[in-house]
Amino acid sequence: MNMQELNKYKFNIGLLLVLMLFAFSCKRETKYVYDVNTETISEAGVLKPNVKSNTEFISIAYTDVMGATISSSNLDQLKVQYISFGDKGVVEDLIIRNYLTKSGNQIPTSIDTDKKVFVTNAYKKIFNRVPNEYEIFYLSDLLSKDPNITAEMFYYSLMTSNEYRQF
């Protein structure tokens, strides 16, 4: 190889290196955007900061069980009973259980085959909200495992819980 060829060879090698430098040294960065789907989440109770008044409790419970509005005379009678006893927990429990024995009450007589639907419907009716996934899972699982729990027992449980006393 003469000197001229050697120089040409060196030039080509250098050019290749420069081209490789341009070819591999910089690369357009791919931008990834991470995000979450829009989901509505809420903690039970956050949206129910107010305690129902005695009158509200009695009348709303009547409507939830009977599917009708309580008459004013019936409401007045129940208000008297409500204040006639000191432990409101005892009276409220008695009021609910008396509603459950009234003819024509709207509480389901049986639990749906689809327990998740039953739980969801009960929550909508009594708590006026959709249960979250955890509530659906736990309660439908409980209902599936224990066939002795009746629809009446389930609704009674919800109506005597703390959440039912608020709105």
Added chain:
Amino acid sequence: MKRRDFIKKAGIATAGAFVLPYILPSGRLFAATGNRKVNHVVLVLFAGGLRNIETVKQNQSNLMSTMLSDITPFSAQAGIGEVLPASPLPNGKRLQEYGTLMKEFRFKEGPTGHFNGHITSLTGRYSQAEINLRTNPDFPTIFEYYRKHNDDASKSSALNSWWISNALGPYPALNYSSYPGYGAAYGANYIQPSSMISLDGYNALGNPKNFTQQQMVQVEKIRSFCDANFANQYAAESVGVVNSVSERAQLDAFISDLFQDAVQGAGYNNWGFSSYASNDLVNLYYTEKVIQKFKPELTVLNMQDVDICHTDFTQYCNLLRRADWGVSHLWNTIENTSGMAGDTVMIVVPEHGRNFDSNTVIDAYGRPAFDHNSDATSREIFCLIAGPSSVVNQNKVVTQEYGESIDVLPTIADLLGFKDRIPGGLLDGKVLSEAIK
């Protein structure tokens, strides 16, 4: 200083340094370990406004002939001649013979209003609350003192203290106060029987769905799950007295029993009265039911029928006679209830009196009516304390002016052994030592 003296004084000083920090505000080195005189007290607020003129002075003859010895034996008068059932007390004894009668007791301060008078008896403090009805008292009630300062924590259940009123209105608010550190957590169980155990009450509460014990276990599982998931831990107890789950079950059964009793014909219908028993008698009857069921350590009830005196003096006299009979019946029940007999002190005291001068109303028999507007006569009342001879002076009459309304609470606290635990400065009254040994 000799070595021996030095060691002695140093020892005393060291002991003092250890002991002084433990001396209680009351000045006692140790908390009292229980110096009860009896285990049960029943306070009868013979309320509605009674004049000493018709009670202990017997100006209309003895209208309280089961409770008080005769000055002037009862004699029938126009409109006042109902033949009452025989005295409930054995051997012709009068209630005052079982204890001490203080004839010149006083409601010394504050308006002579019913609610105000009740507050004074229940808090041991005179009050101006007449214009502020339907609110809890500002100062602790006897129920709260009892439950908070009881010498035996196992007995501080609300089932052991009851407030039983013969009417609603402002009276449900008297089972606990708004005083810091006391309140509903130490309140009494409350019942107004004539409203609750009634036809309306039965229609509303008398036919509940009953779940089996096994079902209730499952119900509780669901309910506690719901409560655990609920951020705002509201509980109904926050607006009333607290009972535990097992106590609530007892109360539920008790209410059910009362409805059953009413359906079958309440026992007061068999007491021998010719007409419907008065509201006072109904209240006394249900007080007896509470006593027989729970044997409370502290029971307070009131009567108010005699307040008809605003418009009908003759009926006032008639209802006073019935109330007198009923109080003796209550005492007889106490003395025949195992666990209460011989271990109960009963205090009977009106909340206030009535005016000396009549108003303008004349009843059907020509008798004038009387209000209660804080004149001197409306502050004159009596107090009768009955109990075991080992605790209460028997058959004693105090005729001079002695005792006042604010003394009732300290006396109860002394009887049940928690007086010394009540923080200083809350009570001004004294123990009625003329009656209590």
